Amino acid sequence: MNMHRWYDPDFKREAVQMVVEEGLGVREVERNLGITYGVLKGWVQKHRDYQDAAHVGRIAPESPEAELKRLRKENERLQRERDILKKAVAIFSTDPHRYSGS
Numbered sequence: 001m002n003m004h005r006w007y008d009p010d011f012k013r014e015a016v017q018m019v020v021e022e023g024l025g026v027r028e029v030e031r032n033l034g035i036t037y038g039v040l041k042g043w044v045q046k047h048r049d050y051q052d053a054a055h056v057g058r059i060a061p062e063s064p065e066a067e068l069k070r071l072r073k074e075n076e077r078l079q080r081e082r083d084i085l086k087k088a089v090a091i092f093s094t095d096p097h098r099y100s101g102s
Contacts, residue, residue, distance in 0.1 A: 005036055015040055016047045016076060 011033075018029045019040065030040045 012043050014080065016043050019044050020047060
């Protein structure tokens with residue numbers, strides 16, 4: 001039986017961001033998102049390898065444009081997190097006993 005699980009590219013990207021940008025632990029994110037043990041570590045390593053290759057030889061202070069781009073990206077991430085939490089609240093508010101095991 002094939003136990004390989006497919007993950008959406010956006011899901012992968014967001015999971016990696018939780019580790020790389022937010023500083024959460026790989027195991028913690030895997031556990032919270034239900035990702036198979038050890039898979040996220042590979043995604044994070046690929047991300048870091050790609051970033052390293054893209055930035056070789058380019059060490060410069062952040063320009064105002066780069067800062068704006070970074071802040072916009074962070075704002076989008078925070079809005080996504082907020083939207084996820086809103087959905088979770090809506091789900092748990094409709095039937096509070098649905099997920100409590102009671």
